[in-house]
Amino acid sequence: MSSGPVNITAASVAAILIATASLANPYEKYEGTTIVVSWPALSHFSAAETLVEEFTEETGIEVEIDALQYLKLRDRQILEMSKPEGEYDVVSWVVMWKGEYVSKGLLTPLSQFFTSGSLVDPHYDIDDIADAYLQNGGVVGGAKGYLPGVSGALYGIPFGAETSILAYRKDIFEEYGIEAPTTYDELTAAMTKLYDAGVPALTSRGKTGHQVTAGWLLHLAPMGGRIFDDEWNPVVNSPEAVKAAEFMRHVARTGPVGIETFGFGESAAAFLQGDAAMHLDTLKIAAMSRNPSLSKVDGNVGYALHPEGNRCGSETGGFAMGIPANAPNREAAFLFIQYMTNKAGDQRMVELGGDPIRISTLQNNTEGFDEYPVVAAQLPCADPDWRPLIPEWNEINIDVLGQALTQVITTDDPIQPIMDKANEQLREIMEREGYYTWASYRDAR
Amino acid sequence: MPDTTETIVPAAERPWDLSMVGPYLFILPAVTVMLAGLVYPVIQAFYLSLYDWKIGTDFGDAPYVGTRHFIRMLGDENVWESIWVTLRFGFWTISIEMFLGVSLALLLEKPIRGASVFRTIFILPLMVSPVVVGLIWRYLFDARIGWINYYLGQIGIEPRVWLGDASLAFFAIVFTDIWQWTPFIFIIVIAGLQALPSEVLEASKIDGANWWQHILFVKLPMIRSILLIALLMRLIDVFRALEVMYILTGGGPGRATELLSLHIYNRAFDTQQLGYASAISVLLIVIVFLLSFAILKMGNPMSEKADI
Amino acid sequence: MSGVQLVDVTKSFGAVNVIPPLNLSFAEGEFVVIVGPSGCGKSTTLRMIAGLEPVTSGAIQIAGKDVTWARPKERDIAMVFQSYALYPHMDVAGNMSFALRLAGTPKDEVRRRVHAAAEMLELTEYLERRPKDLSGGQRQRVAMGRAIVRDAYCFLFDEPLSNLDAKLRATMRTELAILHRKLDRTMVYVTHDQIEAMTMADRIVIMEKGHVQQVGTPREVYNSPRNLFVAGFIGSPSMNFLDAELRADGPRVTGQGFDLPLPPRLREAVDGHRSRQVIVGLRPEHFAAPRTDGGTEASSLAPVDLGVKVAEYIGSSQFLAADIGGRQISAAIEVGPDSAPLTSGTYLFDTNRIYLFDETTGDAIT
Numbered sequence A: 001m002s003s004g005p006v007n008i009t010a011a012s013v014a015a016i017l018i019a020t021a022s023l024a025n026p027y028e029k030y031e032g033t034t035i036v037v038s039w040p041a042l043s044h045f046s047a048a049e050t051l052v053e054e055f056t057e058e059t060g061i062e063v064e065i066d067a068l069q070y071l072k073l074r075d076r077q078i079l080e081m082s083k084p085e086g087e088y089d090v091v092s093w094v095v096m097w098k099g100e101y102v103s104k105g106l107l108t109p110l111s112q113f114f115t116s117g118s119l120v121d122p123h124y125d126i127d128d129i130a131d132a133y134l135q136n137g138g139v140v141g142g143a144k145g146y147l148p149g150v151s152g153a154l155y156g157i158p159f160g161a162e163t164s165i166l167a168y169r170k171d172i173f174e175e176y177g178i179e180a181p182t183t184y185d186e187l188t189a190a191m192t193k194l195y196d197a198g199v200p201a202l203t204s205r206g207k208t209g210h211q212v213t214a215g216w217l218l219h220l221a222p223m224g225g226r227i228f229d230d231e232w233n234p235v236v237n238s239p240e241a242v243k244a245a246e247f248m249r250h251v252a253r254t255g256p257v258g259i260e261t262f263g264f265g266e267s268a269a270a271f272l273q274g275d276a277a278m279h280l281d282t283l284k285i286a287a288m289s290r291n292p293s294l295s296k297v298d299g300n301v302g303y304a305l306h307p308e309g310n311r312c313g314s315e316t317g318g319f320a321m322g323i324p325a326n327a328p329n330r331e332a333a334f335l336f337i338q339y340m341t342n343k344a345g346d347q348r349m350v351e352l353g354g355d356p357i358r359i360s361t362l363q364n365n366t367e368g369f370d371e372y373p374v375v376a377a378q379l380p381c382a383d384p385d386w387r388p389l390i391p392e393w394n395e396i397n398i399d400v401l402g403q404a405l406t407q408v409i410t411t412d413d414p415i416q417p418i419m420d421k422a423n424e425q426l427r428e429i430m431e432r433e434g435y436y437t438w439a440s441y442r443d444a445r
Numbered sequence B: 001m002p003d004t005t006e007t008i009v010p011a012a013e014r015p016w017d018l019s020m021v022g023p024y025l026f027i028l029p030a031v032t033v034m035l036a037g038l039v040y041p042v043i044q045a046f047y048l049s050l051y052d053w054k055i056g057t058d059f060g061d062a063p064y065v066g067t068r069h070f071i072r073m074l075g076d077e078n079v080w081e082s083i084w085v086t087l088r089f090g091f092w093t094i095s096i097e098m099f100l101g102v103s104l105a106l107l108l109e110k111p112i113r114g115a116s117v118f119r120t121i122f123i124l125p126l127m128v129s130p131v132v133v134g135l136i137w138r139y140l141f142d143a144r145i146g147w148i149n150y151y152l153g154q155i156g157i158e159p160r161v162w163l164g165d166a167s168l169a170f171f172a173i174v175f176t177d178i179w180q181w182t183p184f185i186f187i188i189v190i191a192g193l194q195a196l197p198s199e200v201l202e203a204s205k206i207d208g209a210n211w212w213q214h215i216l217f218v219k220l221p222m223i224r225s226i227l228l229i230a231l232l233m234r235l236i237d238v239f240r241a242l243e244v245m246y247i248l249t250g251g252g253p254g255r256a257t258e259l260l261s262l263h264i265y266n267r268a269f270d271t272q273q274l275g276y277a278s279a280i281s282v283l284l285i286v287i288v289f290l291l292s293f294a295i296l297k298m299g300n301p302m303s304e305k306a307d308i
Numbered sequence C: 001m002s003g004v005q006l007v008d009v010t011k012s013f014g015a016v017n018v019i020p021p022l023n024l025s026f027a028e029g030e031f032v033v034i035v036g037p038s039g040c041g042k043s044t045t046l047r048m049i050a051g052l053e054p055v056t057s058g059a060i061q062i063a064g065k066d067v068t069w070a071r072p073k074e075r076d077i078a079m080v081f082q083s084y085a086l087y088p089h090m091d092v093a094g095n096m097s098f099a100l101r102l103a104g105t106p107k108d109e110v111r112r113r114v115h116a117a118a119e120m121l122e123l124t125e126y127l128e129r130r131p132k133d134l135s136g137g138q139r140q141r142v143a144m145g146r147a148i149v150r151d152a153y154c155f156l157f158d159e160p161l162s163n164l165d166a167k168l169r170a171t172m173r174t175e176l177a178i179l180h181r182k183l184d185r186t187m188v189y190v191t192h193d194q195i196e197a198m199t200m201a202d203r204i205v206i207m208e209k210g211h212v213q214q215v216g217t218p219r220e221v222y223n224s225p226r227n228l229f230v231a232g233f234i235g236s237p238s239m240n241f242l243d244a245e246l247r248a249d250g251p252r253v254t255g256q257g258f259d260l261p262l263p264p265r266l267r268e269a270v271d272g273h274r275s276r277q278v279i280v281g282l283r284p285e286h287f288a289a290p291r292t293d294g295g296t297e298a299s300s301l302a303p304v305d306l307g308v309k310v311a312e313y314i315g316s317s318q319f320l321a322a323d324i325g326g327r328q329i330s331a332a333i334e335v336g337p338d339s340a341p342l343t344s345g346t347y348l349f350d351t352n353r354i355y356l357f358d359e360t361t362g363d364a365i366t
């Protein structure tokens, strides 16, 4: 960027001039600085643009937004962050990518800023941010490299994060005398009852590949299942995993017609168009159901916690924001992130149509947002380990589980053998990629 | 006085002149373009298949794996399954398309009133981009909101999950392909039929051929090279077909509609195994080459000279 | 009635009338040649007989049956096309046997007949070749062979020799004539070449713009052309036409540069037409060099002054491009192969061979 050095010089001159006076305002030092933000062109982020303007107005820090299509975002960010001098001051990543970014040394640990009294607002209250979001999107280096733990460090603040909740049709439930289910047993019974009454029960993703796996993963964690044990041994044929697969088959049998072909869009549309009584997936369904151009069911939707199997565990996902190691304006970048995610910023995001990350925001906005109390109650048990964030995940997800689960929902074949076979294939992939070298080394000794 | 001792030595070879290299000079640009455009990518695919490269990483860092991808591929039942799907798909689509395309061409060949309008309407599917074809039929086949289920429902047939059932989805992609490509056969067959010398056709009428003998023994054999070209192009297309299947079913359910090209695409971009995908694409090139070779053996349309 | 009949047949393509009402009758076993300039409707007539072109009105009978609306295969005909129309994907044997195979003829019989035809046409060694590997003459013979293995009631030929070179054409003409004698079938042969018509036909039909100008044996149409068109069309080189006055004294015809007495044959015919303008027809081959021996024939020979411009040596004769009183004519003079190039002078004309035509109608005065 050709204007970079000029800006820095201008900012330094301003800083020297102002340094003599007492600092009445933490932003004053960075007035006139321009920071560049890279984030995806998605609804939460376009809603945030108003808040960005307010930030510039209040602080005098200029912001240039580079909003890219979600699929192009990662390549562009890696390219920028690998240069000696990057262009981006703030990058927004999908949870999946955080491990790679950190392992390649592309991000600045946020601890650097949280130790600076002039930068951190004492009222920021980081503990108010939903822990699941923070751990899932921002913390890197714990157990398995992507989970919370004492060895983890904070690299980002969630922004545009989400979890899963159950949305259901209040009118239909009332008509058939069904209570909102709290457990999977109750959910299963409700589905059967609706199906027997001729009402398609629970919609779901079910298309071959990552969609059907995503549908199944929603149930795997609450039922107590996992993809791997702690030693990277696949356990997708465990009783819990098989039970989750059986549940998927039940979903496909009792749900709206065509689940076998649904991606997220089709699955949500089935609920929003009134062709399914329940939707168990991201909380974004709430905003969608209030959108008259998408929904025919506004006003009839109730929300409940993601049902429990033998544990409480909703999914977490979405984006987090952090600062590249080669960012030209790191302090200003931190001030930007802090502004966007502090209590006032979070509140503004709700008003602008975005998704909040703070428990307090969720609790303060129950008016007009029926799902917020549910989300607030859901987040404490949201599960950051609902799928492994390892490079092999794509292959496992699409090629192995995506195929096995399609067989589960489209045929009557016994489920245990299907999952046994998938487990074997998973083991071969992990073997191929060298995950068992430690185990064999130990065995050999 | 001429020197009588001088003997005439015949020139050992034709003396060099520019006209000898002329023809080579003239085809040089074409050969260059062909090498750059056709051969280079093939070599590149082969080169790539020797490395384990993941998208987004530096190719320089990709480890060299030699023939490991090829060995894995030969034992990969998914690859063989998708070849089998492709062959089945090719068999049904091409034979039905050939039959329909040729029949329609024979029906609409005569300049009867309205034929030209119908001909124009009939080739419309050819003008639709494959992506749009995929979207149209995905919508039509949609189990919940699609027209097909809607109209079947009107006549009392239970809704079916067209794209979510292995055999129905296979039927759906075959059906869509037939819809899209029958016009192609139609159009080149009708062009071939119209170029046939009318006196030969009349001769067969005088020789006493009835309607089907006329078609079977005279018309079709005379457009044989055109039929072969059509067959060859469709066959190659079957192995390249991607967009429509990608949008319609994405290869699912399971691998029921995962044609080889889609299998390669999914390996390369969904699961990011670029090197492995390249290895499979080398296999695809070999298969297409062998099939094309077999067809050209049956009768090389390019070597058959124009006849009386 | 057997043979082939066309009764009041007309044909229009859209609004264009190509064949006005046409009546023709060919006897069984006859070799009829329809001759006329290009575009006069010969092919159309033939194709209507074959059933390849529907008639606009009228009726067609073959072998006593009304076949006006019958399909080609129901007419018991064989046809040879100008382009030969061989099946490119079949070898010679296949081409020749196609009709027989379609008719379900026993294999042995098919083989026998194909071999017989091939033998006759000297095609035996080519039976396994494709048409594209044959010369033009060979293809032509295959087309012929394809027709004759059929043993049809009627054979139709549409200018079958026009794509051959002159020598081959002459040979084929003879062979066709022999073939006709062997097969003894009705043959209708279309050509624009009057030599083909003259050499092969039992009867010639001369057509112009769809109208039949004259029907007759070669001798009839040569010796007694009905009108200017026939007279000009039959004979090679063409008849010379000169404007002349019919004079009662003699009687004679005079014009610029000539004065010829009329033969007895015409004297009666011109009785009613004294002193009027006519057109005189003089065939080139009826000119002769001045004779020195003076035979009895000499009585019919009258002197004519020819201004010779070019004398073409063609062996026993010389073709002259000459003028009579300023009018360009041609003459063929038989003088023997050793003669010197002819020059201007007084030549003779055989007055027995004078033709007279009405100046306005063009009809022959006989």
Ligand SMILES: Nc1ncnc2c1ncn2[C@@H]1O[C@H](COP(=O)(O)OP(=O)(O)O)[C@@H](O)[C@H]1O
Binding pocket: C013, C018, C036, C037, C038, C039, C040, C041, C042, C043, C044, C045
């Ligand atoms: N299919 C046709 N449509 C229109 N006019 C035609 C057609 N066939 C022939 N004609 C016309 O009819 C006339 C006679 O044609 P044809 O019988 O082929 O003549 P020819 O005596 O040379 O064989 C020609 O003027 C030709 O242009």
Ligand SMILES: [Mg+2]
Binding pocket: C039, C042, C043, C044, C159
């Ligand atoms: Mg003609």
